Amino acid sequence: MMIESLPLFPVYVVDFIGALLMVIFSLIAFFYARRLTILQPKSVLWTYMFWFSMALVALAVSRGVGHTVRFVLLYHGMPGLWKAIAPFSGGLNTITFTSVAVLTFYYSNVRDVIDRVKNDAEALYEANVRLQNAQEALRRLNQNLEQMVEERTRELRQSEKKFRGLFEGSKDMIFFCNSDHLIEDINPSAVELLGFKSREEVIGRPFKDFFKDEKQWEMFKKELCEKGHIKDIEAELVRPDGSTRHVILTISEMKDENGNIRGCEGIGKDITKMKQVTESLIQSEKMASVGQLAAGVAHEINTPLGIILGYAQLLEEECEDNKDALESLKIIEKQTKICKRIVGDLLKFSRSSSDSQITDVDVNECVNEVLAVTEHSLNMDRIYINKNLAESLPHIKAKKEKLRQVIINLLNNAHHAIEHDGIIGIWTEYDEEKDEIRIIIGDTGEGIPPEIQGKIFDPFFTTKSVGKGTGLGLSVSFGIIKDHGGYIEAQSPPKEKRFVNAGMETVMIIHLPVHQENLEDEQ
DSSP states (O other): HHHHGGGHHHHHHHHHHHHHHHHHHHHHHHHHHHHHHHHHHOOHHHHHHHHHHHHHHHHHHHHHHHHHHHHHHTTTTTTHHHHHHHHHHHHHHHHHHHHHHHHHHHHHHHHHHHHHHHHHHHHHHHHHHHHHHHHHHHHHHHHHHHHHHHHHHHHHHHHHHHHHHHHHHSSEEEEEEEEEEETEOOHHHHHHHHOSSSSGGTTTGGGGGBSSHHHHHHHHHHHHHHSSSEEEEEEEEETTSSOEEEEEEEEEEEEEETOOEEEEEEEEEEEHHHHHHHHHHHHHHHHHHHHHHHHHHHHHHHHHHHHHHHHHHHHHTSSSSSSHHHHHHHHHHHHEEEEEEEHHHHHHHHOOOOOOOEEEEEEHHHHHHHHHHHHHHHHHHEEEEEEOOOOOOOOOEEHHHHHHHHHHHHHHHHHHOSSSSSEEEEEEEEEEETTTEEEEEOOOSEEEEGTTTTTTTTTTOSSSOOOOOOOOOOHHHHHHHHTTTOOOEEEESSSSSHHHHTOOOOEEEEEESOSSHHHHHHH
């Protein structure tokens, strides 16, 4: 028995060592696969290798244990026992070997899966790279867009600032209206021109409410609808206190992107002062022309009138006993003197210079001196004086006698306008901004009809009956005030509420500048 088994011993040893090494190497492979699986749990390859190495471990352990048990049993002389368990050991080896074989055959599929996953991963990576590039490009574009938006916003802000500065600082009237012609926005100059204190008082008001003549507004509206714009058309706007302003208007329609009218925008220039100055210049030119004519006529008439008066007076002395002739001569003398007085007024109108001296004049003192002379006769007709004289008026350079004459003429006109039972108002005031003193004389008479307001300063124009006036009082007064650098303004009815509230139907406003550089030189 020993002789037969000796040659197989090396084989058993080698088989045993091979089985042992197989177990050791399969365990090493298992541990490495386990570590890789833990490091990358989502890796399909490492998961496959883990299960493959586990199958190898099972095969190695099954085969190695089976061979070891076989050697031990045979060495101890128990072949029968080995024959009993050999089928089980072989079956286990077959199962484990089959598992390894199956996993080995499955490797190609796993490889395909891994390749597909790798390809998908590479495609995903490339897509991610493209996405990152696109994101970077979008970020740069967004950054440039933000810069562009910021620059555009800055430009718009600067443009808005320039527009707002022009809008707020303009001395002309600028306004915006909606499609219903209600004011949406208006600048401070326009608020002041319309006689309001704040923008809120004007916004929301219909623009037509500021037109004095509603027909003029309808004409404006019609032309705006037909042409889409109005250019340099004069309008008379009324203020809350009743005063008016003459304005040159330029208005254009505003349209949206669809061409629908959404409102209008306009600019207005106040020409009230220019209109007053123009009318004053026209009046002055007219008065100067008439004055030259009156001077020539007065000189030509004065000589024969003096002769007629002289001879009439001589005849009166010779006809003292003839009462009829004396009465006729008295009438001739009286009418001749009336003619000489008219000629004298003509000369005063045409030549305002006189022997009176230019002095510092206290306007209030001058008014009081005139009232002291005229107030009694006014009271006789139950006409009372409402006197409102400003305190601390500056003195002006003027001819006091001439200024008295103007005040007397205006008081006489007010007296004739009232006739009896009324009030004459007298105001004095100083306008610091214009550096002028104003003397306002108003009355509660019937007022001046609009159709003759432009004629009242014309020579010989009068509304009084024959024998009660020559029509030269206002003309002479106008010339005197003009020589003092001022002008006379007639308002009927008055534009300011304070005069209306005082019951005045007409006011005559004398404007006298405080500082007159050329007055003495002209005189």
